[in-house]
Amino acid sequence: VYQLLPVNPFHEALALKSYLQDQLFEDFEKEARIWFSVSDHPNIAQPFWYGLFDKKFSILAEWYPTSVNEYRVETSKKKEFQTIVLGILSGLSYAYEKHGVIHRDIKPSNILLDKVNKPKINDFGISILIREKNIISYGTKEYMAPELFIGYQSSVKTDIYALGATLFEIITTKQAIDFVSFDDR
Numbered sequence: 001v002y003q004l005l006p007v008n009p010f011h012e013a014l015a016l017k018s019y020l021q022d023q024l025f026e027d028f029e030k031e032a033r034i035w036f037s038v039s040d041h042p043n044i045a046q047p048f049w050y051g052l053f054d055k056k057f058s059i060l061a062e063w064y065p066t067s068v069n070e071y072r073v074e075t076s077k078k079k080e081f082q083t084i085v086l087g088i089l090s091g092l093s094y095a096y097e098k099h100g101v102i103h104r105d106i107k108p109s110n111i112l113l114d115k116v117n118k119p120k121i122n123d124f125g126i127s128i129l130i131r132e133k134n135i136i137s138y139g140t141k142e143y144m145a146p147e148l149f150i151g152y153q154s155s156v157k158t159d160i161y162a163l164g165a166t167l168f169e170i171i172t173t174k175q176a177i178d179f180v181s182f183d184d185r
Contacts, residue, residue, distance in 0.1 A: 001017045001018075002017075002018065003063055004016055013063040014062065014063050016053065016059075016060055016061075017058060017059045018057070023057060029050075031059075032050035032059055034124045035124040037099050037101070038091075038098075038099050038101055042090075042091075043087040043091030044121050045122040047062075065114070068112075068113060069108030069170075073170055073171050076117075080117060088106075088119045092159055100129045101128075101130075102128050102130060102158070103121065103159050104159065105125065105138070105139050105143075105162075107142070107143045107165075109123075111166065134153050135153075137154060141177070142165065142175050142176070143161075143176075143177075
């Protein structure tokens with residue numbers, strides 16, 4: 001992802017997400033279509049355009065200055081943190097209930113914060129629609145629900161687990177996976 005700085009200082013910066021050369025057009029277009037379909041929610045990062053830029057599949061979006069992995073609970077107000085959590089839940093709920101989208105990669109770096117710390121869910125690269133069969137589990141292992149490792153399909157519940165792991169990390173600055181045991185004793 002590149003930050004595009006405006007020539008005119010009164011305009012906002014933009015983000016350009018460019019994909020690797022070997023990415024299939026179908027995968028790129030799927031992410032773009034899913035992202036655009038849910039982007040009318042205030043807690044979803046705002047995309048503007050997608051297509052070819054410099055011979056690479058790209059999405060042009062609003063630039064957000066930080067992500068929740070840089071947010072510090074200990075220096076914030078309780079109400080601000082509650083607003084962030086409720087915003088993330090609202091965005092996930094909207095994507096799932098109105099559009100049937102399961103994100104599958106909720107983690108601190110995929111939740112951006114705008115200038116007033118309003119959360120913006122980002123990166124729909126491995127998202128799926130609930131009507132799709134998802135035989136292979138995807139995600140970032142530190143945030144994936146344990147049942148995904150034994151073959152269960154992604155669901156809104158696995159997104160909520162990932163959000164819980166994300167919030168745990170924001171609050172404790174430690175990853176939840178360090179406290180999870182996969183022993184079946």
